[in-house]
Amino acid sequence: MPVTENKPTFIVINPHCHQGKGWMRWKSIRSQVIGQLPLAKEMVTESIADLAVQLHPILSTDQQSCIISAGGDGSIHQIANMLLERNEPDKHRLGAIGLGSSNDFLKPFRSFVGNIPVRIRTDSITLQDAGEINYIDQAHINQKRYFIINASMGVTAEGNWHFNNPGKVLTRIKQINTQAAITYTALKTILSYRNKAVRVHFNGTELLIGLSNINLLKVPYVSGSFHYQQNILPDDGVLGLNICANMSTWELVRTLMSLEKGKFHTGPRRISTLVDQFQICSATPIIFECDGETAESTDIRVSVLPQAIQLLNA
Structure with a gap:
């Protein structure tokens, strides 16, 4: 019809x-x-x-x-x-x-x-709503990007970079099975990842953490079957913030396995909340990702643009 x-x-x-x-x-x-x-x-x-x-x-x-x-x-x-x-x-x-x-x-x-x-x-x-990212690029020029799905820093962002720039093995796996390629990339990235010292600001809180992973969500699906069960509405004026800090390799693997089932339990190394603004600063450039596209910066500021875009329904 x-x-x-x-x-x-x-x-x-x-x-x-x-x-x-x-x-x-x-x-x-x-x-x-x-x-x-x-x-x-x-x-x-x-x-x-x-x-x-x-x-x-x-x-x-x-x-x-x-x-x-x-x-x-x-x-x-x-x-x-x-x-x-x-x-x-x-x-x-x-x-x-x-x-x-x-x-x-x-x-x-x-x-x-x-x-x-x-x-x-x-x-x-x-x-x-849409997310707005303001950041300083490697040429020290102010830049701006938007996202309507999600943004990330840490292991998710680096995994996206590897997925977008595959070697021979990953290229072959991507041709055969997308979810297998996503899982392979995630595990390979986790095994080589090292936490990075960063300072984060949100909801009046400032924390110095070892960055393992951060997801900022407008859509709770981050890649393939990995997802959060966070109650985020299209037009509620906030983003879902989920932080993994100071995690070991094994803790990141367990988190990945839990996210495949939509589970993310808060605790000393995990924070889950809602924000309308977020900032992350680092002495050295970190990779960040928005809607699957990656860039690098030492100063990244995220905010919400309320009811910013009309999307067709299914």
């Missing part, structure tokens, strides 16, 4: 996602998607620069539109950042077709086309 389309709709396809399988996955469901969105225009993008060029005329007009990212979490992250930079939350709606490896943005999966999870109801939206 076709979805009611009140606004121009654009499907932005990343053919290279999911280890180069994005185009094949799109072709397998294309006719069904177009059957639901018969007036949608398809746009194939080859790079981030190409994406910016193709979206510029759409974002620069006064006309409202629906933009559907057909790719992975990295694709949705890039488009969301372009929308959030313009600070026009009432103008465009963002949806997704999960052609990627993990598709955390779409979890829990509620609607499918074929076996692909989707959020393509152009007539039904959720107005969601």
